[in-house]
Amino acid sequence: MAETDLSPAPRTSTADTAPGNASAGRPTTATAATTPPRRRRAPRTPGRHGGNRPLRVILRLAVIVYLFFLVVWPVSLVVLRTFAPVGDTGGWDAFVTRISDPAFLYAFGLTFTAALWAVGLNAVFGLGISLLLVRYSFPGRRLLSALVDLPMSVSPVVVGLALVLAYSSNQGRFGPLLQSLDWQIVFSTPGIVLATTFVSLPLVIREIVPVLEEIGTEQELAARSLGAGAVQTFRRITLPAIKWALVYGVVLSLARALGEFGAVKIVSQGASFNGETATLLVANRYGNFDEASAYAAAFLLVLTAITALVVVTILRPKEHRS
Amino acid sequence: MSITVSGINKNFGDFVALQDINLEIPSGQLTALLGPSGGGKSTLLRIIAGLENADSGSITISGQEATHLPAQKRNVGFVFQHYAAFKHMSVAKNIAFGLEIRKLPKARIKEKVDSLLELVHLTQFADRLPAQLSGGQRQRMALARALAIEPSVLLLDEPFGALDAKVRKELRDWLRRLHDEVHVTTLFVTHDQEEALEVSDNIVVINQGRVEQVGTPDELYDQPANDFVLGFLGPVTEFQGRLVRPHDLEVFRQEVPGAVAGRIARSTRVGFEVRLEVELNGSADAAPVNVVVTRGEARALGLTVGDTVFLGLQAVLV
Numbered sequence: 001m002a003e004t005d006l007s008p009a010p011r012t013s014t015a016d017t018a019p020g021n022a023s024a025g026r027p028t029t030a031t032a033a034t035t036p037p038r039r040r041r042a043p044r045t046p047g048r049h050g051g052n053r054p055l056r057v058i059l060r061l062a063v064i065v066y067l068f069f070l071v072v073w074p075v076s077l078v079v080l081r082t083f084a085p086v087g088d089t090g091g092w093d094a095f096v097t098r099i100s101d102p103a104f105l106y107a108f109g110l111t112f113t114a115a116l117w118a119v120g121l122n123a124v125f126g127l128g129i130s131l132l133l134v135r136y137s138f139p140g141r142r143l144l145s146a147l148v149d150l151p152m153s154v155s156p157v158v159v160g161l162a163l164v165l166a167y168s169s170n171q172g173r174f175g176p177l178l179q180s181l182d183w184q185i186v187f188s189t190p191g192i193v194l195a196t197t198f199v200s201l202p203l204v205i206r207e208i209v210p211v212l213e214e215i216g217t218e219q220e221l222a223a224r225s226l227g228a229g230a231v232q233t234f235r236r237i238t239l240p241a242i243k244w245a246l247v248y249g250v251v252l253s254l255a256r257a258l259g260e261f262g263a264v265k266i267v268s269q270g271a272s273f274n275g276e277t278a279t280l281l282v283a284n285r286y287g288n289f290d291e292a293s294a295y296a297a298a299f300l301l302v303l304t305a306i307t308a309l310v311v312v313t314i315l316r317p318k319e320h321r322s
Numbered sequence: 323m324s325i326t327v328s329g330i331n332k333n334f335g336d337f338v339a340l341q342d343i344n345l346e347i348p349s350g351q352l353t354a355l356l357g358p359s360g361g362g363k364s365t366l367l368r369i370i371a372g373l374e375n376a377d378s379g380s381i382t383i384s385g386q387e388a389t390h391l392p393a394q395k396r397n398v399g400f401v402f403q404h405y406a407a408f409k410h411m412s413v414a415k416n417i418a419f420g421l422e423i424r425k426l427p428k429a430r431i432k433e434k435v436d437s438l439l440e441l442v443h444l445t446q447f448a449d450r451l452p453a454q455l456s457g458g459q460r461q462r463m464a465l466a467r468a469l470a471i472e473p474s475v476l477l478l479d480e481p482f483g484a485l486d487a488k489v490r491k492e493l494r495d496w497l498r499r500l501h502d503e504v505h506v507t508t509l510f511v512t513h514d515q516e517e518a519l520e521v522s523d524n525i526v527v528i529n530q531g532r533v534e535q536v537g538t539p540d541e542l543y544d545q546p547a548n549d550f551v552l553g554f555l556g557p558v559t560e561f562q563g564r565l566v567r568p569h570d571l572e573v574f575r576q577e578v579p580g581a582v583a584g585r586i587a588r589s590t591r592v593g594f595e596v597r598l599e600v601e602l603n604g605s606a607d608a609a610p611v612n613v614v615v616t617r618g619e620a621r622a623l624g625l626t627v628g629d630t631v632f633l634g635l636q637a638v639l640v
Contacts (some may be wrong), residue, residue: 218406221373222464224393225400226420226471236419238411 003117028182080139081291084297098296104281108300111278113189114264118196119170123246126204131238133205134212136253151201163191192277195263200253206244207249215241225276235272244316251312256307323390324507325370325475330379332531334363338399339365341531343379344351347475347524352501352508354518357528358554363511364479366528370509371400371477384474397504399468403480407452413463414439414448423551438466440499458489462496469504478510482517494521501621515555527551566635568597568614574632575623581634584611589620589627596620600633 081222133145151159157310165171168186170180178185185191195203219241239246261279268275276284278297286294325347329401330397332340347353348617355363364603370381371391372423375551380389408416414435421431439445442462443457461481468476481497482490498521501508512518518525519539527534527542527550535547546552549565558565562582574581584602591597595616599610611633625631 089626122569218402218404219408220401221393222400222408222467223419225371225373225396225398226467227394228419229394232423237408308361 008304018039040245043303061293065087076106078295078298078302082295085135094292095299098293099294099300102291104297106273107276107278107281107297109190110192110276111258114192114196114260115254117193118200118257119250119253121197121198122204123250126201126249127208129244130205130208130212132243133250134209135217138279148202148205151199156195156199156260156262156264160263162196163198163263163267165195167191187275189275191267192275195267196257196260199260199263200256204246205254207245207252211242212238230262247315251308258304284285290308292307324384325509326382327366327370328380328382330366330369330376330381332362332369333377334372338531340369341441343528343533345526345533345536346413347507347509349384349507350500350505351523352510352521353524353526353550354509354522355509355526355528356515356554357520361529362527362531363513366477367477367509367511370475372396373400397471397474397475399471399473401461401464401468401476401478401481403483405452405457405464405484407464409452412449412451413455416452416463417466417470419467423578424471438470441469444468448568449454456489457485458493459492462484462486465497466501469506474535476506477507478508480511480513483512488587490517497521505510506617519555527554529554549633555618557612557614560609561611561633561635569595570636571611571613571615571620572616572636573598573623573625574634577632578634580634583630583632586625586627586629586631589625591617591620596625598625600631602633 055063075171079273082251083095085091085094129148133141134147164186167174169175169184185194215238220233223237228236259279260277261283262265264270265280265283268277268280269282270284272284275285278301282294282297282301285291285297325345327343327345327347330343332338343366344363353449355364355367367372369376369443370383372388372391372395376389379389382388383396383398397492408419413421417435417438418431421434430505435448436445439448444459444463444466447459447463448456452463455463463485465478465481480495485493496511510522516539519542522539524536525539525542526536529550535542535551536544542551543555549558552558552565555601557568559568559571560566561571572581580603584600584624586598587601588599589596595614596617598613598615598620599614601610602608613633615623623631
């Protein structure tokens, strides 16, 4: 038979190197939607700037210094302060006491409830919108694509104000209806969910869209010609291909949702046991000279975000193997 | 007749992709859709497969009206130029896909996949991912995947277009042998006339959305319906106001009745053949006539640049 049979070494052509996840791994892809799908970069080799070693060292140093003073140092101060002694209390025991405060538990419970709703809604609708944007052409497609980015560019405070205008019981368009149903959206949990969903809307979409564009439609068409219906094609072909983009989008959404402050500040009552989310709690406690509690809550928020990123980083190598 | 195409029209906006196409594709044979890029042949293939809808006209596959059937109900095997391999599935899983969709028993699927792997010589690659295969191997996998569903027709869209010349040649021979084994009605799109002439039983020449000619490779080569078909199936040159093939001209050193005198302006040796450009006497402004002779002929006649020669059409063609 053809002698190509015998060569065990995989020959990779440009058509097959990237398993559709080239962009899934970059945390900055929320803004990468406008760039064409990219191939994964070749691994960095030591000799890439071999002729310019001093420049490489200076660049590396500059980046490290920049990141240290901008991110690492300030965040580490929060961590240190969390466990610092205040008066005669402090350390781990004091931290545990602070976070066992029922108001704390309520605030984190509310934050996680809102975040899970937001992430769930955005995963489902984000997937739908992505498929619509990439797989179908219709009038207004570009407008929709731009609209999807709006929540990223508008200040969350403005989002909050807009939601209050639209959905509050006493001044919103649906005010009378909501009042007659005795259903309060703004200044209660649904409002917080709405605000959180709004601000994290683009993240899932901006992860999935480039991957969908890159995999193209041929695999789906092949599945169709082999007898698969629309649902089978989606489940067996499309979903596995965009799985990692979806996971990454969900994690980014989760991190964004947990940290949301501005929009929630407007649509929530923001009082203890009454619409006070974790970020609002940080602000309230800090404002009320209960800095120790503020740092404890802040530490938990940082910890959650870092955990999410670490989990994804551990999971991600699998994507390279597939 | 295995595939009947009648009155198919297809426009993309202002662009006429296909215009009143009527075709009968005989069953059990290997038919090539040959034509230049953008001529509409791939569009026709995709319409037959149900991957694209015609504006008007109808398609019948194995006697069954298929015009409005969705792709997944047509029982058509389709092979794409860029393989369309399911990247997250092993070779065996790729081939099993259509069978799993049809919910065949597991044992039966395994049996079929094993025999197909053998047919396409990929048995030892069963557990590899497509990314670990060469282009040629991937295309053979795609073929096995399409054959697995026992399609009533097999459609191949430029199946060897993405492969390098050597692998393309090997796969072409292999496809011919495979077809002699499985005998499934096969329609394949190509823009390579050599590929079409070498592999197929029948050729349909399509250009600018229209069928130019249908026939066996011999018919098309020897009795082209028009200048387009003549020109597309091989090199042509103008000689005394008509288009002829460069190798159908005979070169003489002495004047012969019917032959025209000229001067060899250029001579290029390519492998076993020698390509001459001959400027005919009295028509210096016209493009030179291209003539191809074998290396042996050129040597026997002692042809060199600047020589005066006499050109005539080979006796069989006059």
